[in-house]
Amino acid sequence: MHKKYKFKGKAFVTYVALSFLFVCVFIVIIYFGLNHTIRKYTNIINTVAIKESKNDRKVKFDNAQKKMTSIPSYGSKYGTIKIDKINLDLPLYYGDNEEILSYGIGHYAGSYFPGEGGSVILAGHNDPGYFEKILELGNNDKIVLDLNYGKFDYQIYETRIVSENDLSAFPIQDNEERLILYTCYPLGVGHKTERFVVYAHRVGETDA
Amino acid sequence: MRRIKIFTVLCLVLSVVIGVSSVKAMSESQLLEKLTATYDINGYKFQLSDGDRVLAKRYLDLYEVSSAHADYIAGEIDSAIKDMRDSGIKDFSDFSKLPSSLKEKLKQHVLNVAANTSIKATVKNGKVIVFNPDGTVFAEIGKLVKNTGSNLNIIATVALLVTAVGTVLIVRNVKANA
Numbered sequence: 001m002h003k004k005y006k007f008k009g010k011a012f013v014t015y016v017a018l019s020f021l022f023v024c025v026f027i028v029i030i031y032f033g034l035n036h037t038i039r040k041y042t043n044i045i046n047t048v049a050i051k052e053s054k055n056d057r058k059v060k061f062d063n064a065q066k067k068m069t070s071i072p073s074y075g076s077k078y079g080t081i082k083i084d085k086i087n088l089d090l091p092l093y094y095g096d097n098e099e100i101l102s103y104g105i106g107h108y109a110g111s112y113f114p115g116e117g118g119s120v121i122l123a124g125h126n127d128p129g130y131f132e133k134i135l136e137l138g139n140n141d142k143i144v145l146d147l148n149y150g151k152f153d154y155q156i157y158e159t160r161i162v163s164e165n166d167l168s169a170f171p172i173q174d175n176e177e178r179l180i181l182y183t184c185y186p187l188g189v190g191h192k193t194e195r196f197v198v199y200a201h202r203v204g205e206t207d208a
Numbered sequence: 209m210r211r212i213k214i215f216t217v218l219c220l221v222l223s224v225v226i227g228v229s230s231v232k233a234m235s236e237s238q239l240l241e242k243l244t245a246t247y248d249i250n251g252y253k254f255q256l257s258d259g260d261r262v263l264a265k266r267y268l269d270l271y272e273v274s275s276a277h278a279d280y281i282a283g284e285i286d287s288a289i290k291d292m293r294d295s296g297i298k299d300f301s302d303f304s305k306l307p308s309s310l311k312e313k314l315k316q317h318v319l320n321v322a323a324n325t326s327i328k329a330t331v332k333n334g335k336v337i338v339f340n341p342d343g344t345v346f347a348e349i350g351k352l353v354k355n356t357g358s359n360l361n362i363i364a365t366v367a368l369l370v371t372a373v374g375t376v377l378i379v380r381n382v383k384a385n386a
């Protein structure tokens with residue numbers, strides 16, 4: 001006959017506590033340590049169109065006309081976004097589908113390019129290492145877009161939390177160069193119905 | 209007799225030439241107007257989003273579309289609007305909720321344009337993908353605000369499964385050592 005095991009009170013508590021600790025440690029390791037790596041390699045397997053490190057199209061900007069004469073192909077990297085205050089330095093891709101956003105920051109193709117004098121809309125996941133820390137940004141903080149065709153400096157003038165359906169928070173206009181960054185709010189896993197939005201004006205006369 | 213024949217043929221050719229040239233060919237700017245116009249479809253005001261307008265304008269700025277192709281695209285737009293009107297549907301705000309027969313018809317218009325003009329496009333997973341002339345992707349047409357929540361659902365699930373297995377192993381060891 002099988003001898004039936006009986007949990008003794010102290011042992012039970014110990015092993016439940018150990019299991020709980022094990023779960024927590026594992027999740028923390030995955031979340032903070034391997035998040036970027038796992039995501040990167042998972043996406044390399046699924047990648048169809050993304051070219052992570054090179055852009056096979058020449059990106060050209062007409063300074064006189066203030067418009068692009070040749071644009072990057074959708075899904076290709078064409079620069080970096082840098083925000084010193086939160087130690088952020090991430091690749092910037094043209095396009096913002098799910099696959100692109102797993103690599104870095106995505107530029108909504110229906111918005112304007114930096115230098116064209118309109119709204120530039122950039123999206124990023126709210127994960128550590130991505131746009132998680134833009135929640136710490138405030139007025140007058142600086143953002144730099146270092147692109148294939150020039151360097152563009154912006155200064156934040158407003159941050160807001162908006163509903164994901166509030167398209168008025170993401171105006172597409174060509175009257176004024178405005179950089180709009182957004183990420184899901186609040187932080188955490190799962191679908192979020194709000195967005196944390198950062199608005200910045202272009203400052204200085206950085207060459208394009 | 210021979211002269212008459214030649215004369216007849218000449219008249220015929222001339223009438224065709226005159227006829228063709230009298231048809232007003234659509235220019236790129238007219239095509240842009242057509243693309244960005246607001247259409248009343250069964251009471252629903254239908255128009256491209258601001259972002260899609262930027263994309264349409266950008267494409268026409270960067271690449272040349274011949275008048276013949278512009279005419280063809282305009283014809284497909286008219287046919288698509290007719291299909292939408294004929295469907296009797298009054299809300300086109302969500303493409304995924306349209307009947308599959310209408311979705312197929314609209315998809316076919318995109319494919320017709322791709323097959324018969326210099327604009328190359330396809331429909332994949334309900335999204336229209338437009339290509340640059342060199343074959344690289346110009347843009348995926350999609351909604352403006354994306355889901356940028358932590359996309360670690362799968363990783364979290366795997367982590368939980370692994371830890372569940374770990375927990376079972378611990379409990380088994382406890383039993384074995386008891």
